[in-house]
Amino acid sequence: MSKNKKRLSLVLTSMMALSLALTACGGGSTNNENASGNGGKSEKPVELIWYTIGPPQKDMNMVVDEVNKYIQPKINATLKMNMIDFGDYTQKMQVKVASGEPMDIMFTSSWAFDYVQNARKGAFMELDDLLEKYGKGIKDTIDPAFLEGSKVDGHNYAVPANKELPAQEVWRFNKDLVDKYKLNIDKVDSLESLEPLLKTIKENEPNITPYAMIKDYMPVLPFDYIIEKMPMAVYMDTKDYKVVNILETPELKKSLETVRKYYKAGYISPEVATTTSVDDLYKSSNWFMDRATSQPMADNLWSASYGYPVVSKPASKPYIYNWSVMGSMQAISANSPNPEKAMEFLNLLNTDPVLRNMIDSGIEGVHYEKVGENRMKNLPESKNYDMPTFSLGNIMLNYLNEEDPDDKWEIFKKFNASGVNAPLLGFNFDTSKVSSEIAAVQNVKEEFWAPLMTGTVDPDEYLAKANQKFKAAGLDKIIAEAQSQIDAWKAANNK
Amino acid sequence: MRMAREFFGNINKNKVMLFMVLPGTLWFLFFSYLPMLGTVIAFKEYRFSRDGFWASIVNSKWVGLDNFKFLFTTNDAYIITRNTLLYNAAFIIVGLVLSVLMAVVLSEIVNKKLAKFYQTGMFLPYFLSWVVVGYFAFSFLSSERGMLNQIMGFFGAESVQWYSEKKYWPLILILVYLWKAVGYNSVVYLAAIMGIDKSLYEAAMIDGASKLQQIRSITLPLLRPILTIMTLLAVGKIFYADFGLFYQVPRNSGTLYSVTNVIDTYVYQGLKSTGEIGMSTAAGLYQSLVGFTLVMFSNYIVRKYDKDSALF
Numbered sequence: 074m075s076k077n078k079k080r081l082s083l084v085l086t087s088m089m090a091l092s093l094a095l096t097a098c099g100g101g102s103t104n105n106e107n108a109s110g111n112g113g114k115s116e117k118p119v120e121l122i123w124y125t126i127g128p129p130q131k132d133m134n135m136v137v138d139e140v141n142k143y144i145q146p147k148i149n150a151t152l153k154m155n156m157i158d159f160g161d162y163t164q165k166m167q168v169k170v171a172s173g174e175p176m177d178i179m180f181t182s183s184w185a186f187d188y189v190q191n192a193r194k195g196a197f198m199e200l201d202d203l204l205e206k207y208g209k210g211i212k213d214t215i216d217p218a219f220l221e222g223s224k225v226d227g228h229n230y231a232v233p234a235n236k237e238l239p240a241q242e243v244w245r246f247n248k249d250l251v252d253k254y255k256l257n258i259d260k261v262d263s264l265e266s267l268e269p270l271l272k273t274i275k276e277n278e279p280n281i282t283p284y285a286m287i288k289d290y291m292p293v294l295p296f297d298y299i300i301e302k303m304p305m306a307v308y309m310d311t312k313d314y315k316v317v318n319i320l321e322t323p324e325l326k327k328s329l330e331t332v333r334k335y336y337k338a339g340y341i342s343p344e345v346a347t348t349t350s351v352d353d354l355y356k357s358s359n360w361f362m363d364r365a366t367s368q369p370m371a372d373n374l375w376s377a378s379y380g381y382p383v384v385s386k387p388a389s390k391p392y393i394y395n396w397s398v399m400g401s402m403q404a405i406s407a408n409s410p411n412p413e414k415a416m417e418f419l420n421l422l423n424t425d426p427v428l429r430n431m432i433d434s435g436i437e438g439v440h441y442e443k444v445g446e447n448r449m450k451n452l453p454e455s456k457n458y459d460m461p462t463f464s465l466g467n468i469m470l471n472y473l474n475e476e477d478p479d480d481k482w483e484i485f486k487k488f489n490a491s492g493v494n495a496p497l498l499g500f501n502f503d504t505s506k507v508s509s510e511i512a513a514v515q516n517v518k519e520e521f522w523a524p525l526m527t528g529t530v531d532p533d534e535y536l537a538k539a540n541q542k543f544k545a546a547g548l549d550k551i552i553a554e555a556q557s558q559i560d561a562w563k564a565a566n567n568k
Numbered sequence: 569m570r571m572a573r574e575f576f577g578n579i580n581k582n583k584v585m586l587f588m589v590l591p592g593t594l595w596f597l598f599f600s601y602l603p604m605l606g607t608v609i610a611f612k613e614y615r616f617s618r619d620g621f622w623a624s625i626v627n628s629k630w631v632g633l634d635n636f637k638f639l640f641t642t643n644d645a646y647i648i649t650r651n652t653l654l655y656n657a658a659f660i661i662v663g664l665v666l667s668v669l670m671a672v673v674l675s676e677i678v679n680k681k682l683a684k685f686y687q688t689g690m691f692l693p694y695f696l697s698w699v700v701v702g703y704f705a706f707s708f709l710s711s712e713r714g715m716l717n718q719i720m721g722f723f724g725a726e727s728v729q730w731y732s733e734k735k736y737w738p739l740i741l742i743l744v745y746l747w748k749a750v751g752y753n754s755v756v757y758l759a760a761i762m763g764i765d766k767s768l769y770e771a772a773m774i775d776g777a778s779k780l781q782q783i784r785s786i787t788l789p790l791l792r793p794i795l796t797i798m799t800l801l802a803v804g805k806i807f808y809a810d811f812g813l814f815y816q817v818p819r820n821s822g823t824l825y826s827v828t829n830v831i832d833t834y835v836y837q838g839l840k841s842t843g844e845i846g847m848s849t850a851a852g853l854y855q856s857l858v859g860f861t862l863v864m865f866s867n868y869i870v871r872k873y874d875k876d877s878a879l880f
Contacts, residue, residue: 167843173620190842195616343711347731347819407618504842505613509638512838512847516644519837520825529732530823546642 119150119414124166125180125403126464129156131457136435143428148417162186170196170406177409178419180464181231183301183396188223188404189501192230197404198412200229207416208232210424215467216489222398225501231404232419235467236368237485238398239391239492242293243367245375248382250274250281250361261386264292264331267362271340274361283340285351285360288523292328293364293388294319297495299502299555300511301396303518304543307559309392311496314563316556318548320540329525329532336528346529355379364388369488370481377476393492395501401463422466429470433462441472448473500562507554510547517542610635610850628846635850638838644829652830655814656806658742659749660799666750668791671757672783687758690751698812705744705817732823741828744817745810753798760794761787796870796877804863807831807855831855 141151166186181188215235271283296306304319354360375383405415434441435458441449449472469482521539524530613631617623677683708716709730717727809830818828835851871878
């Protein structure tokens, strides 16, 4: 090898060795100034850049053109809509926001592109004044519990969608099988009470998975969690707001023993701890029961989407949790050059049925046709514009589908009124003081959570092991921090 | 003045060569050197600023070494470091032996068409994504419908829950890695073998050397420089685990963590939900520093024994 070649390889190697895994910073600096944006003063319409969740749609540009024709005379702004699919949304948005990419409005929630964390990191603009000035309609139409429940440290950072407020867990059953074996599901009221049903199916239907479960499964327990799927919570009926380690509670132990029994009896797939989706079971109808989060008239929805009847039984009371209140929101970016226009647009989106339905269902006569005053029917073209309804603001403005009952939104409102506030509603844990512990605890959780919760491992042995490892990773420190924040919050809110 | 003239004279003399390295230089400048400035994020609590990325970096609070803490808070630090190092060491050693063996065998096949066919066949897995490879492995190892369990059942053996039995995984991971990587790596050695002067072999044959003697005394010694360089380069990456291999192939099964968790998966698990850029940068910096030290150290050793094979 010649000397020159060697030098070159020296340079190359040292570069390789030093090149850093800067996952999120490839973009470099971006210019924030929006070419067309110039406050509200200019005659030129402002272009609002909107990022929202869901698979990109073929007819998006066509619909957005129509939307722009409609909103420009009203608020002198036009829309540029971008969609990012469900699975990619969190990561892509984290990179876009961290690198300061220009945007005005973005989807955020408790389950995708985390609202509380990003609000605290400064990704969103504080909306208190904007709501007062430009968002009157929002304040008047949506259930006040949404705005109240989505405050972070006393301020609103996003506009929640008006939809179902509480979350209710249900057991779902494949109705054909229930009828075939004349099973009585009215008596089902706990995980334990399911045993005779599962047993019948297991014995008579060898090709059916009795309990369709995925690795994220969690038993229904009387807890309100401080962070979802982390073993610290307060009891639902707590008076003193004491944070408990749920791994040390008798409720969890009993549930795990039952699940373990079901797993050993073959009611649950042996591969459940690595199963991320059971869509194949739903499609082939090779399942008997599972658990899901419900909303009013959900049985109809499920039956329609699977193509065979599904029935459900409540597994918990409807509780209003932080995560259910923050299930779907639109925030204004901290670097938006036109926050006022963005708020005017959100206000219109949440109050104007024409705009709301256009964004949701597309163009009348192309994607849908009206079959009544506020009732519509999808046309075949709607497959090219099929948006996730819940993510786009006030769903109660939407036209009803043909099969919906007249009082659909009344039923929603009743359901919302029936919700019971979970004890930690309104409390948001600030993790910045314990972030290294959280990162370490996350790893312990990934190691033990799914095998334990799905019954893949013996709780007698692994519960103690997991608890020990959680503690070694700093769980107690996180609990202590959470307790002190809750105590302060409790005192401030007279709980 | 004279120096400047010499400098420009040099550039002028080598302009063709310099032009050839220009694209590579630019690539490294933009994708390796420029991002290096971002290393400061490892020492900051990164918070967004409304004036963009640079302002965010400048305005974020300095936190010293806090971002490195999560890597070392638990005894997982030992497990992930051990797994990363041992697996990579196994990949380097076994991979090297097998790749060279394959290259030698391929070079000795007389029917060149057949040799090309084998080569392509071995080469192909390299182009598959780890997600696809993960499903290949799953079709063998699934406990309900996997091929392996069905074959074992046919012979009357009891079926195994592959995704919750730790003891098999070191072997499975190494096998899957070799299946995917050996074909590609052997091409490098094959190219080097093709470059060896044929007259050496002719001379050896006249002297009555057997095939094995030729391989031992001609092929392997002449391959030594490239072997050393490839190994040194691999050692520099010994602290980077192949994320796809360790995440996709074991299907992120919690029960296997003590033998499948490596630095890259640990960082991913810990930070995917919190999105703390400072901490992931800290982890990347730590890996780079260890890799850099290891390259310097092993090169120093190589140079001591065989100056010509060393990188620098």
